[in-house]
Amino acid sequence: MNSQSSQARQQILETASELFYQKGIQYVGINEVIAASGVAKRTLYRWFPSKDKLIEEVMKHRASQWLCWFEEAVAARGNTPKERLLATFDVLREWYASPNFRGCPFINAVLEIADASHKAHQVSVDLRESIRQIIMDLADEAGVENPEFFSQQYLLLIGGASLMATIEQSSTGAILAQNALAVLIDANLQHS
Incomplete structure (x- = not known):
């Protein structure tokens, strides 16, 4: 795992954590996490193949x-x-x-x-x-x-x-x- 990939994973986790906490898990979709974290959809799904896994x-x-x-x-x-x-x-x-x-x-x-x-x-x-x-x-x-x-x-x-x-x-x-x-x-x- 390279550091850029690891940083992307960390960015997704931090962004999703903040969104889930502020809005509620049910009210945040994967596309919102992708947009807010600034990562490619493919990158998110490489780390987290489903919303449940995320x-x-x-x-x-x-x-x-x-x-x-x-x-x-x-x-x-x-x-x-x-x-x-x-x-x-x-x-x-x-x-x-x-x-x-x-x-x-x-x-x-x-x-x-x-x-x-x-x-x-x-x-x-x-x-x-x-x-x-x-x-x-x-x-x-x-x-x-x-x-x-x-x-x-x-x-x-x-x-x-x-x-x-x-x-x-x-x-x-x-x-x-x-x-x-x-x-x-x-x-x-x-x-x-």
């Missing part, structure tokens, strides 16, 4: 970017595992408050693509599991009892905060979730 690859690309951003932003926020756990909602609050926030792209995709067997659905499930793993590791480092159970509770908080941010166009849910998380952490700390 959707899947866009979701994988976006999930990888999001997870990297999340991990780096959280790691930069706190000195202790407990501080980093709480900082997850500071990071999310800033994301929710950003002017181009149109909801969690992974929740959006699952809702738009009702077919649970679609590979994009699995990407969202995998991302959720990756987030849970990060939280489980931080909880373990922080001395939380039963980090596995705690990480499941955390997923409820992040899902609720993300949904609230999407519906209300407000980052208040992140503040409420962070307050609930602080209570959960303190209630579940191991006592020596």
Whole structure:
């Protein structure tokens, strides 16, 4: 794979990702992605032989970017595992408050693509599991009892905060979730 070809693929992914997020996956056609990305139709179809394949690859690309951003932003926020756990909602609050926030792209995709067997659905499930793993590791480092159970509770908080941010166009849910998380952490700390 030469770098020009790789750049074309990257351009298609970035363009499709932005269009899907802004307009909705169902409302963006292949021709719009081709026109907006400035690549030849043949080039797009060489990389992505169907819209379903493009959707899947866009979701994988976006999930990888999001997870990297999340991990780096959280790691930069706190000195202790407990501080980093709480900082997850500071990071999310800033994301929710950003002017181009149109909801969690992974929740959006699952809702738009009702077919649970679609590979994009699995990407969202995998991302959720990756987030849970990060939280489980931080909880373990922080001395939380039963980090596995705690990480499941955390997923409820992040899902609720993300949904609230999407519906209300407000980052208040992140503040409420962070307050609930602080209570959960303190209630579940191991006592020596």
